[in-house]
Amino acid sequence: MYNPKVSIIIPFYNCPYVDHAIMSGLNQTYNNKEIILVNDGSDQYVEKLEPYMDQIIYIEKDNGGTASALNAGIKAASGDYISWLSSDDIHYREKTEKQIAFMTSKRIRCTCTNYHIMNHQSKIVRKYAGKSFATRDEFDQYVLKGINPIHGSSVIIQRNVFEQTGLFNEKLKYVQDFELWLKVMELETIVFLKEPLLLYRIHGRMGTRRNQEEIKKEKEMFLKEHLPAIRKRQINK
Template structure:
């Protein structure tokens, strides 16, 4: 089973580290798709890898549009999202795919490790297991899912639709809410992604805008979850 690793890239100085971690996976049936979302800086860091990745260039449109563009060109049965400032551990794909095959999961997320700008470990983030109804209640409070820990069956994406480009900063949060209406989101309690925390990251620069969008997502899905969560209690 092929896994498509999609890396949205916009002026990120860490992009070479992300590409390296994707190409060096222990699971070899992969394709790495880098979507250049109109970058004007650090493009030279991509050049050494052009013969080993799919390189797609587009006008700047934001993370959701970059992910969607990559997904449309993906040929894998599964999709994994890697931000250009994050790093996959070497066995990330292998272990998570095995977990999904064991459980029958169509979508899963994992624990992760926070690192700083110099790759120093800050801490490890773990979550508890939740049933589907409890997950709905959690998502109405906030999103526990780190998007770069997620792996998704492409058939599920085809069913629920692409990332909503109307959400510039919370496209992942909206997607997980939408997917939970169709299937359970499984949790694998192993930290398989290094999540970089730095001053230039979007969740720091656009925190207030992200918070406003998150409130819109909660309002949008509250009515659906109130109906569905009792069914899956």
């Protein structure tokens, strides 16, 4: 049976929940994996890493944002597949095993999953929060509304996809994932799995809560750049 290696990359910047994320990565039922934690210049909660240092690959760098941390992890990865895990989120134990089994059996290079939303106390406050889409056209409809339907922490992507799309855009601090998914969808459909395999944490310290104005500006810039190509596809489909 094909048993590809999966690199689970955790970007970390001053997140009090990072130990929860590490444990969820280590506790995956899928055995052929490595956990790569990229410390993106943190000066808080670094002590939470100490119990796990002999079980993870640890990279330390100056603060450069999520895209730069993910790229550092991808460059250091030895896996055939890349899985992103935000430092405040939790992967269900069977997430990697189920996604890889599906992807390898169907020969799919990129999948994302449904997810539940939890609060700062790890209590689920909303179930099945993901948006499903089956085609590039459906994905484009979300993009045209300025909506990113894919949660980054739910994604597993075959590493060779980056040879065609390039890595995450480090000029974008908040919508770097949105841009990459659009590039991937230019190549093929990202398949959405309806089963929730991720717990997405919403809390007061998260960047999407604290930086709404910057996110809005980045999204406007991003959409201005990509909308013409999307509209052209819509006309020609």
